[in-house]
Amino acid sequence: MTALRTPLKMVRGLGSAKSGTDHFVLQRVTGAANMVLTAFLVYAALHLVGASRAEVKEFFSQPWAAILGILFALSASIHMRTGMQVIIEDYVHGGGKVLILLLLNTFFSLSVGAAIFLAVIKLFIGV
Amino acid sequence: MANAKQNAAGPGSRPMARPLSPHLSIFRPYANMTMSILHRMTGAANYFGSVLLAAWLLAAATSDAWFNTVNGLLATPIGLIVLFGFSWSVMHHLLGGVRHFIWDTIHGFGKGSVKLLSWLSIILSLAITAAIWMIAVSYWGKLI
Numbered sequence: 001m002t003a004l005r006t007p008l009k010m011v012r013g014l015g016s017a018k019s020g021t022d023h024f025v026l027q028r029v030t031g032a033a034n035m036v037l038t039a040f041l042v043y044a045a046l047h048l049v050g051a052s053r054a055e056v057k058e059f060f061s062q063p064w065a066a067i068l069g070i071l072f073a074l075s076a077s078i079h080m081r082t083g084m085q086v087i088i089e090d091y092v093h094g095g096g097k098v099l100i101l102l103l104l105n106t107f108f109s110l111s112v113g114a115a116i117f118l119a120v121i122k123l124f125i126g127v
Numbered sequence: 128m129a130n131a132k133q134n135a136a137g138p139g140s141r142p143m144a145r146p147l148s149p150h151l152s153i154f155r156p157y158a159n160m161t162m163s164i165l166h167r168m169t170g171a172a173n174y175f176g177s178v179l180l181a182a183w184l185l186a187a188a189t190s191d192a193w194f195n196t197v198n199g200l201l202a203t204p205i206g207l208i209v210l211f212g213f214s215w216s217v218m219h220h221l222l223g224g225v226r227h228f229i230w231d232t233i234h235g236f237g238k239g240s241v242k243l244l245s246w247l248s249i250i251l252s253l254a255i256t257a258a259i260w261m262i263a264v265s266y267w268g269k270l271i
Contacts, residue, residue: 034224053187080173115184
């Protein structure tokens with residue numbers, strides 16, 4: 001039988017999840033940051049076309065470049081995580097599968113962020 | 128949350144069949160529909176493309192051998208196609224973000240504005256990507 005009552009009708013009155021706005025805000029704050037940081041990355045990429053490893057090290061030994069690189073690692077990984085979370089929640093149904101994918105999403109995003117973070121710091125220090 | 132889900136799914140474990148409103152397949156595709164799904168697809172592509180950036184930076188930070196290996200892989204025809212696609216994907220997603228920021232201020236919702244913003248995001252993303260690669264190739268040309 002077709003149910004005419006919407007899921008919304010059934011959950012009304014149960015109260016809000018008390019979260020969600022923070023997710024919306026976080027996606028936009030990191031999105032705005034990523035615009036500036038992507039411009040930096042495009043500049044860096046064009047600056048380093050065909051560069052030797054020494055030149056890459058030299059570029060990231062500049063504090064401003066290293067700081068922007070680190071900020072990109074942080075902002076991008078958060079943006080990746082929150083964005084992919086929405087995709088998973090939209091397309092994957094069923095508690096266990098969603099939970100596993102959300103965990104993997106968090107691990108993947110933070111790993112990429114950590115990798116970029118570490119690489120930039122190592123290039124900055126120049127060891 | 129779990130409570131709400133159980134209610135929505137009804138007494139059994141299977142969700143109840145509900146009447147559906149006309150969906151995507153019913154409508155003639157509009158630019159904004161295409162840009163909407165492209166925004167999501169480019170977001171997902173950037174998600175995985177970030178591995179390229181991380182790999183290149185880590186290789187540069189690690190050793191000459193790794194740096195040359197990763198650079199060599201990226202310089203193959205497939206590598207360059209992937210890089211080109213990644214750069215376009217980033218630009219398209221960035222411009223899609225600008226569009227969404229405009230919409231967040233409750234502006235640009237008129238029929239004409241939506242159409243304009245949607246077409247602008249695809250045209251500008253291609254133009255900016257082309258400009259970036261023209262600069263890159265011109266630098267590269269000087270090096271070879």
